[in-house]
Amino acid sequence: MRDRGTRLLLLASVFTIATCGLIYELIAGTVASYLIGDSVLQFSTVIGVYLFAMGAGSWLSRYVEKNLLGTFIQVEFLIALFGGSAGATLFVLFAHVSPFRVVLYAIVLLIGTLVGLEIPLLLRILEGRLVFKDLISKVLTFDYIGALLASLLFPLVLVPYCGIARAGFLFGILNGAVGLVALWALGQQVPRAHLLRVSGLAVLALLGTGFVFSERIITWSEAAAYGEDIIFAKSTPYQRITITRHDDDLRLYLNGNLQFSTRDEYRYHESLVHPGLSRLPQARHVLVLGGGDGLALREILRYPQIESVTLVDLDPAMPRLFSTQEMLTKLNQGALTAPRVRVINSDAFTWLKSNRETFDFIVADFPDPSNFSIGKLYTTAFYQRARTALAQDGAMVIQCTSPFVARKSFWCIDQTLHACGFITEPYHCYVPSFGEWGFILASVRPLPPAMQLPEGLRFLDERNVALLFEFPPDMARVPTEINRLNNQALVRYFEAEWARYTR
């Protein structure tokens, strides 16, 4: 009876370790596909190397002569440790180690070898307790059923509900538990059982900590991916705001996309505001849509005749951050708290719908049209709304992504503005951290050519402004569709063009 219990226990171990073994393999394959891409290649090579390592482990098992049970338990603890933490380890090391593939395959080899040791050792432990044909049939049955369970659990339950790193820790704990249970049940047959027990508990404690903190581990690895020191990170209901510093260079990222670098942001913001506003001597009231960092405001406030600036930004966290942090208020010269400035937290479309004021100059400084929700802010419907808020002799400027990388996207915005009855003057400038960047100045009536640039600019002067309006042949106009809510042509152009550029 006692022996039957032992047999059952060991067969249960087969089932558990088979499940765990396949989970580790799937984790390595998935993490490799996430981080490196090319999932067919990653999965094939990870599975190949893993199976090869299992072969190596099986071969090595012949050198285990005595203390089979003790060795088996030690192997369980090692697999628990390395297998369980593999997912998190790979995430963390990705940002620090190069070439990453060496680490990846080293970890896969190590885990594979250890997993390869398990079944041969167990077979030998069970040898003599069962008839050979029963032994082989039972062990392999549980082995393969465990594999099936793992392959179903992983995509259907673990990845969606636990996340990869956490799932790894969970199965590491299971694996370690197998070792501890075996030790508890059969401890009297194992030399130095006490030492084993302590090491097993230590492994479980480590994995448990990993399980609890796995989310923080991922965040830390994300931070390292920026390659700069993160000095501020916050998730708001609308976006993830990250500010990094490298020497004297401050950078703002929204959802991981660079918004500005202090080394060259003046080029972007001078180009956004002055080519338009310097030609509107009558302008008194300005509207800024987006631009919660206050940098466009800083440029607008250089004009003493401007009486009011209204800034509409979706996320209250942005103006709050950029009006309170000293480092940032120095950068925008306290523009957000200037008496001439009024800040409104709302989405631009809804706000324009209810707005009854008119403005002499409108700045549309939205994120690039990288998804359908933001793409709506570049449609005929949006520009028609904006037009109702624009004075007859006023002008609107729109940041329009890169006319070099996304040439069709750029000219699609121009075409869309034409469809709404605007006259346009497209222009562009070079911002080193962004590349070649495009803007479109739109007005209902032709703008007077005379300009009056304010003092203290670092990039623009009367001579070079004219050059911004020249387009070389590789950025020249191309025919495009009109971007409407019901076709979202721009998002489709933008996706295709940036995908080609960044691949």
Next chain:
Amino acid sequence: MKTTRRTFLASAGAGAMALVAGCARSPAEYPGAILGAASAAGHRIRDGHFPAPSEIREVGHVIVGGGIAGLSAARRFDQKDARDFLLLELDQQPGGNAASGRNSVSAYPWGAHYVPLPNDDSTEVLAWFEELGLIRGRDPRGVPIYDEETLCSDPMERLFDAGRWQEGLLPQIGISTEDRRQYESFFARMSAFRDARGSDDRPAFTIPLDLSSRDPEFLALDRITMAEWMRAQRFDSAPLLWHVDYCCRDDYGAGLAHISAWAGVHYFASRRGHAANADADAVVTWPEGNGWLAHRLAEPLGERFRSGCVVFNIEEDGPNVFVDYLDLARERSIRVRTQGVVCAAPRFVATRIVRGLAPAPGLEYSPWMVANVTLDRMPAGDGVELAWDNVSRASASLGYVVATHQNMHPVPRETVLTHYWPLDAASPVEERQRAIVKTHREWCDLVVADLSSFHPGIAPHIRHIDVWLWGHGMIRPVPGFIWGETRARLSEPHGRIAFAHSDMSGISIFEEAFTRGYHAADTLLAQHG
């Protein structure tokens, strides 16, 4: 040993699941309720226990039923300056199948939720759309320019198939060259049907449906099912059959094995609407679906729209028509004497309440379940981004429509999904019996299980689920119904009682109901000279 192993396997599996459950939330009870087309009040008509009328009133006309047909009849009376009428509606709000609801997150539909670009033949609808500003003008060729905030925003549709979301509702993942050939051939056939005219020079398929050609070549399609027609044409591609079946279930609440081939082809070949600023397959929609249109129709009615009124008797007596109804709020019956009645209730109700009206055998109605699911966040999926209409190929439901799709907010957060489920696994009678006994909890389990099958991880984001049962959701165009004798008789007025309902067309769509309402009002007005 055998039992031991089985129990061991079971307990090992359960153990693993329990461990995993530490990461996920277990199925929960969701707040919400079962709503429904006032089925309790409706069933009183069937059972027939009403207090005798204690009050009599007089009014020029009475409209029975506040769905789109009844509301459009009201609009027609106003247009013709016959403003002395009452519209009696069973439910608390106007709309019928175009009912809608609203919570702190969004307005949402309970049924019909869009109108395709109307055909030039749908003159009444086009004129009204122009009046509403949905059509803002016309280009130099006379093509309507639609209000772009009302046109359904891109992306319109996506399909979950083989673990990924793809654009459009025609399966594209893993299809063979033969499938693709059949797609092309099928849509070429449909396009030819769209352009075809019969020997009477009418379009083969159009809306309003009664303007379609009576050429026997086309009417022959009404004698077979869509499945039989597909088979005869050697269309056997599984993804194509799935798509056609989906379209039939979407519009008629029953698949291609049940509905007539004429109706099936009509779905693909009757739409010739166009817009200067949109593709021909564009639609107009609102967060509350066609509830928006119902409310625009109901607004000018004021006190003349009476909700919570169960009409249980309509009878002619000499020069008068009497309408008896129960005012649910006061639990009191009232008799109205009038010159004429537009009966805009579905026909299965009309035959019970109009004295002396012959029963109409062979009318089949599809039962539906619609759930509005409020979410704090929409989980992402693999493949293309969230669309307006989102369908899973493997699901028995029709997927869901996103109520906040037309919002201009650049960062979508909380939303309401309207989940549509035609109950067509068994016969309508059986399905109705099954549906009526299910609890809110049971419906929630079905809805959440279905949504989870293509959105793993959606359950913890659900905050509220309301369920609406449509026992007789829409008329089902079974073979022989659209061009058979029963339907021909449905259009005839019963003395001074004229009928208006989309079930008289055999297909439940907005334009049919709207046109029927106009015609019924015109019929009555013509009777008085």
